[in-house]
Amino acid sequence: MTEGPTITTIAQRAGVSIASVSRVLNGLPTRPETERRVLQAAGELGYVPNSVARSLKSRRSNQVGFAIADIGNPAYLAMIREIQPLLKAAGYRLVLHSTGSDIAEEIEVLRGLGERYADGLIMVPLRMTEEHLKMFHAARAPIVIIGAAPDGAPVDNVRTDSRTGVRLALAHLHALGRRRIGFLNGPPDTVPGAARAAGWAEASRALGLPAGPELTEVGDFYRADGAAAAGRLLDRVPDLDALVCANDLIALGALDVLRRRGRRVPDDVAVTGMDDTDLATLAWPALTSVSLGSAERGRAAAGLLLDRLAGDGQGPRVVTVEPRLVVRGSTAGQETP
Amino acid sequence: MTEGPTITTIAQRAGVSIASVSRVLNGLPTRPETERRVLQAAGELGYVPNSVARSLKSRRSNQVGFAIADIGNPAYLAMIREIQPLLKAAGYRLVLHSTGSDIAEEIEVLRGLGERYADGLIMVPLRMTEEHLKMFHAARAPIVIIGAAPDGAPVDNVRTDSRTGVRLALAHLHALGRRRIGFLNGPPDTVPGAARAAGWAEASRALGLPAGPELTEVGDFYRADGAAAAGRLLDRVPDLDALVCANDLIALGALDVLRRRGRRVPDDVAVTGMDDTDLATLAWPALTSVSLGSAERGRAAAGLLLDRLAGDGQGPRVVTVEPRLVVRGSTAGQETP
Known part of the structure; x- marks a missing residue:
């Protein structure tokens, strides 16, 4: 060492x-x-700030911040459910920041660390800017990023691999015999949107499937956006036989539109989501979804932060959680041999 | 005045x-x-503590606590979505406490107010004990209770009327011609469970429907409990033609069981939920649900607390939000004239 x-x-x-x-x-x-x-x-x-915060006993807040884009997205809920009890057991309160993925708000949260309202912060930024990086360096409390932190950033980092996640979904649909597969992505200027677009392009190529822009629609990561994007894509490519969706909310929007248009799922159009949230089992048919290990990432982030708060002074660490496919009714059926 | x-x-x-x-x-x-x-x-x-906290400018935390039973219940999410932006606009951070409706944890949160980690607290207790009341009196920051606060408690209070809510559901099912109506309640020793049981008994009597204990099953307010309770009730009363459920999660559990047993919804068994959460429109068929105005109650609670934080010194106030029925596919069909 x-x-x-x-x-x-x-x-x-x-x-x-x-x-x-x-x-x-x-x-x-x-x-x-x-x-x-x-x-x-x-x-x-x-x-990496750590023992400093620790040693300033008189200035400890016994709080940890958690900054997410959207409190309504159950992927974050799954994280909160893991993070909160771990923090509570260690004597910390959870301060929630729902930023609407607004960069200015995220920077404000990071700046707030300087007032020592929290002894540490877990953040899930959808975009990563120069300003974020500057604030990471200036922060006086340890930060854990869930998502992709830039190399050299003085933060601990919990990653997943949504490129591989998209590949898992596409390979599954391909094995089921689907060949006209559309892709409903989130904003490509976000870290997850870019990763999923790259995964889509790579996996399509590897499987010999078309991956032209006519098969992709983008919108935000919400259900209404998913419905709108699915509608546009079905208008343009009426003979689609499957849809890969960049998260479960988008997939739910797609299911809404398919139901309204009388397309049977999975018989006519198979659908996959991503994040494997609670919503996947609520949907009808239940949604095949790529788990990106939200619960596991939450646990890992809390663990990394608690290490720092206990005085761990080693350099930035990275934990990676592998995606896995959870097959349910929205694609179910026999894979072609 | x-x-x-x-x-x-x-x-x-x-x-x-x-x-x-x-x-x-x-x-x-x-x-x-x-x-x-x-x-x-x-x-x-x-x-009611208020201007005291306000005047102690040097000790302000610029934080507000929000203590709920279960972060996984979207009824609370609907509240958070309203409360957070209102607080943020006024310069307050939201500190989240998910207590699992554990009384000891709630008391701990109330005790924490004494350390001034927060300038105020919004709490949704499911049970109300002597200990709660004592802590309300001892609190050094304003408290808003969503739910039923005891008379004379030095807190502001946002209520709804779930007795009437149960009546709305039962009257709707009765008007649809249903006569063998079961009731899946939460724990009757909770404030909401007791209110719903009372509403059930009253409304059944008023409508001339049987309301004996053989038509009621109780469990906790989670989906799995709802499924278990629905299973027990259907075993005992196989010819049920409707189910009134004490919240949407319980209703989703009931839908799971009805689907597994091949009972059509609403043709064989009509189902109503309560809270009108996001889940109601995700369920298939979409769930008829009694809205208890979660969003409205969240807004009202934030408003009351912000008044206190701005120095309002009047006595305890009560805001009541009326329930209303939102009819969807799980009961849809023509009401009998």
């Missing part, structure tokens, strides 16, 4: 006194230029 | 100095006997 960055190495790199580093990392008033240099040096050295 | 209780009137009633009252209400150390007398006097006078 290599020695992590210390106040001394940060002071050397920043060309400031140890006292100045300590003041900045403790959130005390400092000249802006000093603060900038300390934070930059800390970032370059891969310093 | 009558003058509310003041530090002076509390001091007179408690037989202690004004300084002592101030110390207690400001959360400063005091002799236990003094504290007890002040809190008792404050309770008897109907004192």
Whole structure:
């Protein structure tokens, strides 16, 4: 194990006194230029805030923030259900931030860490900007990102692999004999939207399926968007025999439209969702869905953060949760041999 | 408008100095006997903490707690969706407590208010104990109860009327010609369970329907409990032609069992839920459900609390949201004239 960055190495790199580093990392008033240099040096050295927050006992809030895009999406609920009891058992309250995936709001949450309203933060950003990265470096409390954190960011990271997830769905439909398969994606400028689009293109190619833009429709990650996108795609490609949807909410919207148009699921059109939320078993027919391990990711994120809060000072860690396909009625039937 | 209780009137009633009252209400150390007398006097006078929290600017947390039984129940989600943006606009973060309706945990949350982790609390307790009431009196921050708060409790209160809600469901099924109507309730020792049982008994009598215990099954307010209860009831009363369910999760469990047993909904058995959650439109057939105005109650609770946080010092207020029936496929069909 290599020695992590210390106040001394940060002071050397920043060309400031140890006292100045300590003041900045403790959130005390400092000249802006000093603060900038300390934070930059800390970032370059891969310093992860941890024991600092821990040692400042008097300033502990006993709270952890959880910032998600949409409280109405049960994929996040599955995470909350795991994260909350783990935090509670360790003496932390959960502060919920539903940001609507608005970047400015996410930055505001990150900035709030500076006021020490929370001893740590778990965040699920859908987009990753320069501003996020800057705030990660400036943060004075440990952060765990669920989703893809940029290389070198001073945060712990829980990932899944939704590219592979899309491949699992497509390979399943292909094995069932489906050949006119449409794709309903979320916004391609989000991290999950981009990953799913890449997975779609790769897997289509590998299976010898067409993957032209005429088979894809995009909308937001909500049910109404899924319905609208499914409607547009069915208008354009009426002979579709399957739909791969980028999350369960989109798939539910697609089921609504297929039912309204009298298309039988799965006989006429097979449908897959993604996230394997509680909604998948509520839908009728029940939805085949790619599990991205929401519960497992929640548990992993809580574990990583609690390690930091207990003083773990090692460099950024990455945990990856593998996707798996859960087959239900919306695609059920025998796979062709 | 009558003058509310003041530090002076509390001091007179408690037989202690004004300084002592101030110390207690400001959360400063005091002799236990003094504290007890002040809190008792404050309770008897109907004192509602508000401007105290407000004036202690240095100790404001800019947070509001929200304590619910089950983060997985979308009725609470509907509340969170309304409460969070209202609080955020006023500069407050939402701290979530999912208590599993455990009384000890709820008391712990109330006790936490004493540490000033939050400037106020919205709580949805399923049971109301002496201990709750004591903590309401001792609380040093305003509390809003969604559900039935005891008379004289120093809290604001948002109520609905689930007795009437059950009546609406039963009258609808009766008008559809159903006469063998079963009732799947939650635990009768909870406030909502008791209210629904009373509504069931009253409405059955008024409609001339049988309401004996053989037509009722109880379980917890979760889907699996609903399925188990529906199974037991159908075993005992195989010729049921309708089921009134005490919430949507129970109704979804009932739909699962009816589908497994090959009973058509609504042709053989009509089903009603309660809470009119997002799940009602996901179910197949879509679920007729009694709306108890979750969104409206969330908005009202946030409004009441924000009034307090802005310094409103009037006595406890009650807002009541009326239930209404939302008819969908699980009972659809013509009502008999």
